[in-house]
Amino acid sequence: MTGARRARRGAQRRQDSRRWCVPPAILREPDETLEGWHILLEHEGELAGSLWFAFRDVTLWAAVPDDRRDGLFAPSALGRRLERMGGCGGDAEIAAHLSALARVVDEPASANPDAVSATCAAVSRWAAARGAMGTAVAFAQAGALAVPGNAAAASAVGRLSARWGRLPRAETWLRRATGLGRRSHDWYAYAESYVELGTLYRRKRLPERSRRCFVLAARACRRHGYLQLRAAALHGLSLLYADTGEMEDAERHARMAIRAYGRGHPRVPEVLHDLAELLVARENHRGALPILQRLLPGRHVPGDRSFTLALIAHAAAARDRRLYEDAWSAAWALLDQPGGGGQASRTLLELARAAARARDWLRVSLTSGRQAEQAAIAREPGAAREMAHLAALAWRGASEGWGL
Template sequence: MPAARPSLLVLDEVPEARAAYSFWRILADLEVISTPARDDGTPFGGADALELPAELGDAARVLAGRESHVPGEVADACAAVWEWAEQRGMPELALQFAEAAARLEPDSSARAATAGRLCRRRSERIRGTLWFRRAARLARVSHAKTAEVDFAIAHLGWGNLESDLGRFGEAEKHADKGRRAALRVGRRSLAASAYHDLMTIRIHSGRLDEAAAHARSAVAFYKPEHPRVPALAHDIAFLWACRGFFSSAAPLYDAVLPFIHLAAERVVVLANQARAAGACRDRLRYERAYQAVERLRQAGETVPASAFYHLAEGCRSFEEWNRAEQCCLLALRLAGERGNALTVAQAQQLLAGLRVRAPGDRDVVPPEGGEVDLVRESLLRKLRKHAPGARPRAVPPEKYPIEQ
């Protein structure tokens, strides 16, 4: 498994100084001791030395050293920290505690896959590949009842990481392994995630008819309460936008925003909303979405390169050439830094078009009562049954970021 990351990285991310110091102390101790317990019966030097957020509850008590605990219990406490940190926009803290949990339970495929997923959020793709490869291997040799599920989750995560790198052939192989493993054990929700991922791979490969077929399977397999239903609605809207159906995509972007809590995901939805509004010449929605992205950027939130690219396309539709070029250059720089080959190619092509003032998107109206209308109504029904503002207690391992 990958060597431990420098624990000092979390100090700049946690706003409260004593909590930041406490998280760092715990991570530093986990780097150098094999069993998190001291001779005095406390794991990390005593409760008086550490101050962790009260919202962590029992996990805080375990990590603050009030009792002696076995590694599995400490791993559960670390998992509680990464879930808490991810919901609060602290991706480095989440990653480090997910990796700590994976090291405390080195035979757990699920722990390794979670570490891989959070590496992907940090654009640590080589590191993420190591974790996903380990997760898949552990699942394959496991005799646990969850072995096929763990195998599916590992390959779905690995496939998403390969997609980020523009290796869509490899991504498709991993996603299909995940699909088959999920179907072998009758896990429809996990199979839905696989169809969902296969859809996005087909989109990026330019195979839009095949993407639409996988979209239909994903809609059929997901139950309304599944946490990925809003992400699916967003991604199907994105598929329609790729086919020029921007006015059909726009209502879905509006409908999913109340369900998207992570800032790094909201900016992607907002950027796509701005692009669709640009194509439809809806100045109000475009400007509000653009300003919302700008506020998140100025607040220091991580903005994926793809969000700047789609925002630039929205700007181009309104012939706001300076805005469009600024966003495009940001997309190009960030995609280069993060190794996102797809967005690099898209941004380069867009930049060339901006410099010759090539026109932007144009809306296409699909046939009335056709497949687009039927799928949109089905998704809107599922979203109406999906409780507004609801969050799962933990981010499910098959939920990957909205980043197209």
């Protein structure tokens, strides 16, 4: 056997062994003294009890080997579950799902794992739509445990955990999903999990890990033709490059993401807005202004709209005084509206930049005097330094009579 052939066989053996190394995942939070207790916190009465028992039934059933499931539950268990379901508050959708899960109690030896997982996923979606994220994660996890080799189910747990703000739990499930996806050749779940991991690491301020995850996702998507998922990875890379000050790369990846999504995709406005923000940061105000003006009518949430108006004010500050003043005043007024504080610290900093560019020292002073948002800005060292610099510039400009 030649040396090259032995090397190829050795590499194949190492690859085969790595394929089976799927890391375990966190199943409960550190403060979760009773498994699934968030279900009891998020619901009331018989509905809470029915959901919790269904979750526990599936979790217990999934933990027992197939050949030992017969006789797992007491003969009277099904009757008690059905009796409890009568108090579900008239919600026909959840009652139907819980009745389907009761099959696990009735016939544990013959219950189909894929059907059980699909029903758990439906309960998870029902709970997430009502803001009950603890319930949503619990049932997504129960569904993933029912089909332990399913990468898409594991990825769903990770995405919901991240949405719930449980980042350590989300990380373990997403890393498990990438391993399962690679093992089973479910490349969509593999790439989707890496996109979510990249976003998670960006939230945790780990840029190198985040970049690696986005790059792996983009490569897998390009290889297997997942164009829109590749766009999400490119968008993530754009935001990451913007975080690290690599504005040229950030703009290039944002434009690539827009092309990958294609015209009419619902996420294109979000990427366009990020692109416009990058153009403002790079002082390409001529390019940013028409994009922002085109996007403004669709920005209905007060916090989002105020931030867009602040960017318009910044882009117009040195070009169109009237547009600057109108946009600045509108953004300022929205800060005190219900829902206007969603991006208040970012909006305030952008308003200060706009006013400084326009040499409008009174408005710079107004932004630095808002105490409510200053606490959030203070948590960002770079933003805090910039706001302090702008406040000092305003004081100096006002005292020395700097004007337009």
